[in-house]
Amino acid sequence: MVEIRSGLDTSPYSKERQEKMTALVKENRERKEREKQAKLKAIAEEQAAKMKEIEEEMERKKKxxxxxxxxxxxxxxxxxxxxxxxxxxxxxxxxxxxxxxxxxxxxxxxxxxxxxxxxxxxxxxxxxxxxxxxxxxxxxxxxxxxxxxxxxxxxxxxxxxxxxEEANRLTAEVEKVRPCRQEVQAQTNMSAKMDKMLGYLEVLSEAWLKARHAN
Structure with a gap:
């Protein structure tokens, strides 16, 4: 007599293997998210350094x-x-x-x-x-x-x-971007923080280039 097995495998080994696969997928997803956050953090720190450098240059120019x-x-x-x-x-x-x-x-x-x-x-x-x-x-x-x-x-x-006029303009530009750090630090979402930082960096860069061209 031939024994016919069902197509559904309910053995403990199969269940354990499925749990391991689920855990691996979750671990890979978490690892990629950590890498993504680390990259965003590195970019944010680099942009913050650039903003600080440009702001200091504008302060020196204004002085x-x-x-x-x-x-x-x-x-x-x-x-x-x-x-x-x-x-x-x-x-x-x-x-x-x-x-x-x-x-x-x-x-x-x-x-x-x-x-x-x-x-x-x-x-x-x-x-x-x-x-x-x-x-x-x-x-x-x-x-x-x-x-x-x-x-x-x-x-x-x-x-x-x-x-x-240049002194007055530089003063206005610097005053415009002073709240930048507080607003960026207030953002908890990394993407929103990056958007806010890039926006202020664009303002600072434009002001810095105008100051350079004025010379």
Missing amino acids: VVKEEVAAEEEKERMKIESREGSSGTKRDTGAEMEKKISDWVANLLLGEDEEAQMYVPPEEKEAFAKTLGLIKDPLERQEAEEEKRLEWKLRLKREQKKRR
């Missing part, structure tokens, strides 16, 4: 611009005080007063010219000197010199204004 603006404002203040201090006394005669005013104006213009020429490239100065050498008429040469000095002074004023 330099503020110091330059403060120095320029101090120069202006000293010029005003010099003008007020050289106004003369009651004992000065009209001629002495006129001479003092002329000297003060000359010194003031000389200082402004020297400061303005700091922003003029050497090749531009050399080209202008050659142009002056070709002008024979003294009056025409003087007019050309005055016109060029005025142009350079206007350039200086624009540069000073640009630096003040």
Whole structure:
């Protein structure tokens, strides 16, 4: 007599083997999740380091611009005080007063010219000197010199204004991203934390590039 077995195997070995397979699948899933979280953590730490580096660079840039603006404002203040201090006394005669005013104006213009020429490239100065050498008429040469000095002074004023605006812009950018660390740390979900961090990194990177291009 032939014994016919059912297709359903209910032996203890089969059940034990199935449990082991289930455990292996679960272990592999957990291992992959740990690896994924470890990679996300490494990326987050790298992005956080970049954000900190860019923020520190912007802080340094802001400090330099503020110091330059403060120095320029101090120069202006000293010029005003010099003008007020050289106004003369009651004992000065009209001629002495006129001479003092002329000297003060000359010194003031000389200082402004020297400061303005700091922003003029050497090749531009050399080209202008050659142009002056070709002008024979003294009056025409003087007019050309005055016109060029005025142009350079206007350039200086624009540069000073640009630096003040740059300082204000950098201050606004830094203040905008200050809450970044608190917001990132408040996120418990790693994906949400990465999205928040990448968003602030983009803002910082854009501000940093603008600061670099401004130079």
